Amino acid sequence: MRRVLCPVENIYVAQRSRAILSCALHGPVDPAVLSAAFEAVTAEQPQLRTRIVPDGDGHALEFLPEAERPRLRVRAGGEEVHGEELNTPLTVGGPLTRAVLVTDPDEERHTLFLSIDHVIADGHSAVALLNTVWDRYRELIGGVSAPLPPVAEFPEPISALLPHSDAADTAKYLERRVEKVGRHPAELVPYDVKSTEEVPGEPHRIEVRRLLLDTDQTARLRERARAEGVSVHSLISAAVLLAARRRLDGPDPRLLGCLSPVDLRSRLSPPVSAAVMIAAVTMHLQVLPVGEETDVLELAREVGDGLRDFLDRGDHFQEIRIMPSTPLHPTLHLGTVIVTNMGPVPGPRLPEGTRVTDVRLAPARENYFPQAGRSPIMACVATFDGRLAIEFPHHTACFSRPFMRELGDEVHTSLLALAKSDGELHPAATV
Incomplete structure (x- = not known):
């Protein structure tokens, strides 16, 4: 079958x-x-x-x-x-x-x-x-051992669950998106490792730099976001955008792109359960001028407003309809940073006597193309058991460990400054 x-x-x-x-x-x-x-x-x-x-x-x-x-x-x-x-x-x-x-x-x-x-x-x-x-x-x-019969029926793909749309409207939407990204392409952060560099005895590999907030810091960051009328996702996106901007030359504002994956499950009618194993994500690309002195809260509001307008217009459905055009138009979803955010996620429930000490979610792929010389910086965000974590996956043939360590520390410091309840910052806890 x-x-x-x-x-x-x-x-x-x-x-x-x-x-x-x-x-x-x-x-x-x-x-x-x-x-x-x-x-x-x-x-x-x-x-x-x-x-x-x-x-x-x-x-x-x-x-x-x-x-x-x-x-x-x-x-x-x-x-x-x-x-x-x-x-x-x-x-x-x-x-x-x-x-x-x-x-x-x-x-x-x-x-x-x-x-x-x-x-x-x-x-x-x-x-x-x-x-x-x-x-x-x-x-x-616990003694419940009755096996369920194997399931042979596949769930429908996300593209089959979208609301109806006129093909001509989708074609016009694609045309507008291609024209817009052509006029305002996002700049990418250059690699700090030359593609020919090798560490003796240590081949290049995928690694993850992790940023972790404790439950108190996470709660305070969420409180700050509510007080400012923005989302935690917007605050993190702004902090990552500013860290990326510091790695580009010149004092003038630069056009940076924030790519936000958007979950479609809750936005379909009827909603699709997370237990249904399909890829149900679309993308939102927002290109913004970001300067060295751009205020993190102002930038967060811009990111949040742009994402909210995108959803209000229903463009998230059009965006997934045009996703197959990405090979022909690769800049459609090419951002300076990619910031996912799962939000608060329930962790596993275990038998009495066994407890979860940590849960991590990180993406990886097979090809990182160091010969390209530059690429987006990815931040994978999830909150398990009240602790917010950001995973920065990278390939050491592209971005070095010191590069990602410094970038992660900068983002961590920015988030703690937003979350602080007193005049002192906590020490960095990237790993």
């Missing part, structure tokens, strides 16, 4: 991008039961039992043979496994997810890693998958 990918899903095939979730735990974990839980969830989600195959001019999902379906792998290890998962692609023509449990039974410390191809999932459905695996685990530990 096959399910042909829609034009939007075919775009993700070429990108070879994936979401990587890690869930760190303390307490007892039974690997055999967790393996059974993962297989049960795999049976409930047909996409998890498929691979991508050519189909005419596009691609399709095709069920894997039973022996090739994803299974939980259990291994020993430590923090280094996060980097290994970032740098281990999903096999071309193989399963679209990978599950690895890294365990230290003596210390009762464990980390579950899930890698999920963006063809079949966005951030919300990736988190829902993680939580569902732990729900099944909790049920099995």
Whole structure:
């Protein structure tokens, strides 16, 4: 059985991008039961039992043979496994997810890693998958073992769920967008690493610089955003835009683009649950003049107003309709910064005696093109258990560790200045 990918899903095939979730735990974990839980969830989600195959001019999902379906792998290890998962692609023509449990039974410390191809999932459905695996685990530990029958019916792609639109209106919208980005292209931040540079004995690789706020700092940042009449997303976007601007020469304002992925699930009628594993995201690109002295709150209001107007006009639906045109018009979604924001996200519920110590969500892809000389800076934002985290994925052949460390520290300092409740800033906590 096959399910042909829609034009939007075919775009993700070429990108070879994936979401990587890690869930760190303390307490007892039974690997055999967790393996059974993962297989049960795999049976409930047909996409998890498929691979991508050519189909005419596009691609399709095709069920894997039973022996090739994803299974939980259990291994020993430590923090280094996060980097290994970032740098281990999903096999071309193989399963679209990978599950690895890294365990230290003596210390009762464990980390579950899930890698999920963006063809079949966005951030919300990736988190829902993680939580569902732990729900099944909790049920099995509690003695609920009745298996559900495998599901064979694929959910409809997001492009099939959009409200009706006249094709001529969509064509005009695309024409306006192409003309606008042609007149006002966003500048990109140059790489600080030459494509020919290599560290002796240390090949280039994908890494993530992490910025983390504690629960008190996160709460105060949210309070500040409400007081100023802006969103937390706008504040973070402004802070990242200003950090990017400091890495461009000259005193004059520069045109910088903020690309904000927009979740469509809650905006469809009827809404689509996060448990439905599809990519349900569109993009909003806003190009703004940003100077060295631009005020972060003023910039946040501009970002927020632009995104609000975009949604009020219903352009988020038109934007996903034109997404298949991106290969012909790559600047349609080319921003100086890409700032995702999952908002507050529920974490896994575990059996009594086992607790979550950390949850992370970071994107990765296979190609970073250091030969291009410049690219967007990506910030992946999520708030688990009241702690806001920003993950800055990068490739060391493009942006160096010191570059990303300094940029992350600047963003962290800006956010803490907005969130401070007294006259002192807290020390940076990027890792």
